[in-house]
Amino acid sequence: MIRRSVQLLIGLFLYGIALALIVRAAIGVAPWDVLTQGIALKTGLGFGLITIGVGAIVLLLWIPLKQKPGIGTVLNVLLVGPAADFGLWLIPDGLDLWVRILLFPAGLIVLALATGLYIGARFGAGPRDGLMTGVHELTGWPIWVGRTGIEIVVLSIGWILGGNVGIGTVLFAVLIGPLCHVTIPWFRIRLPGDQTDDRLEGTVLPSQPLVDSPAN
Template structure:
């Protein structure tokens, strides 16, 4: 029988590793300069309008999204709070060390690396079973009002994309690639990286948050 502390350590490792990878993957998408996921487009737009770093805006946007949870009666978990406070600082640190590639092959490599990394990161932090990210919870909360998760996700992400683009965020071919590719990639990685539901101390899959389903995830994704 495994020690309970070992189970907690494994889940914490997946959660923290997933969030760190999520921040680094977002930095790859930003440095590629080909367009990012909708929430990062919004983050870029707000950062350019306010002079704040991208990471600082991520934290502030997460706090704002939490306020929207209140009327939706969503309850954050440990993973939700960790997502809100950790992804932003990791993103800023990654942007400090990552170069901005100029040749197209390298930019495409950054784009693909960021996309796949985001999917793996989502599988890790959602699969830990300690709650969805702030943006995931917003979409699943809207779904409880009668919308399908897919419709809720489309409405939310389309809205933040338009606002972010109007504020000066970067939308482009990378945004389209992200929109098309993130769902299938998360659908592939999430069941392979999530902790087994029959493992002691891990909640059953049916009792897990709906954000653990591929069509309810970010980002994506984000976070």
Template sequence: MKTSIQLAQLGPLEQLRTGRLARRLSQLMIGLVFYGVSMGMMIRGSLGLAPWDALHIGLTHYFPVSFAWVFITVSFLVLLLWVPLREIPGIGTIANAITIGVATDLTMRMLDTPDQFIGRLALTVGGVLLCGLGSALYIGVQLGRGPRDGLMTGLHRVTGLSLRLVRTALEVSVLLVGLLLGGVGLFGIGTILFALLIGPLTQAMLPWTMIAVDTAPPPAAGVPSA
């Protein structure tokens, strides 16, 4: 049996057959909730948002629905772009599309924007740190990429462009649209901190959150396993 702590390329059924499912599902939900809470913290910090969140908040200015509905709708619209890219969603993909938006919405209802700058800065920095942890937790369970991450990796595979270039182009594009919809106030120190820290934070935490999965193919019928 071969077990790996590297990120494996697994289809939806393979993701569910690789063992430790109860632990992986629990960690998945904790990671997604942490991610949603972190987004709510940054939004209430009001010192600049991550690119996709700027787009989501910008859209709430034009549609009379909650942040959760905007997040979920954008998630499933992005999933439609997976079809020509031949990306395959997993259980984590669908959970990502729904759970993060709901967790963000609930966090925004419980938190207000502090009057003092130090309070807003604490929410913003804390949000970035918690987002790094949430990202590492849900990536580490290997139950499928989120809609936006899958769009990035799909474009990288189809176009042959570097992952860094594709990610940068996507995030700059959605940030610009978000600023056009919601105003330049959505850009700030939080945007810069997110851009600089989220990658290194997630990478640093992954070794502690990665759950090893069995990547060996099942034995053929009638052939005893070793």
């Protein structure tokens, strides 16, 4: 339990740092972060505070969808935003282009590692992942259809509000799934009752196909 708890907290902290790296790269961010940036531009509120608020609203949507959060879900909502704010404070804005080009892949790699850590701790899905699985269970649509539809809506609203859509947004969509497919099995902690067939190691189980952004 101690190892799982420490792994969860490290994963959520690194997730926030990864978001800050990608934001400071300023070449485009993930769909949910486009929305966060757009709201920040319109309201003047901080990135981390809006991340918490959006996560809390998404978590409330779990109620009609009959999803059950875990402690990891709640901590995801509460901790990723402050960690992102810390990263944004640590990393200055307006960096040279060559530095920003390096920040983006660094952010992707850290985010993939962070996702593996917090999902691998197995304390519950992130709020956005639960929203997608809830839509799947309610409608019967394939998970990828629900996820794509939700993220198109989120991205569109964020773009209209002024969020940063760019080549990084496309690269994030293309690369984050394969990267997390590698990292999630690395950090997945076995629980009592799990199958012990070694052939399962190195694979992403059906219950873990989604990548939250942010905690996601």
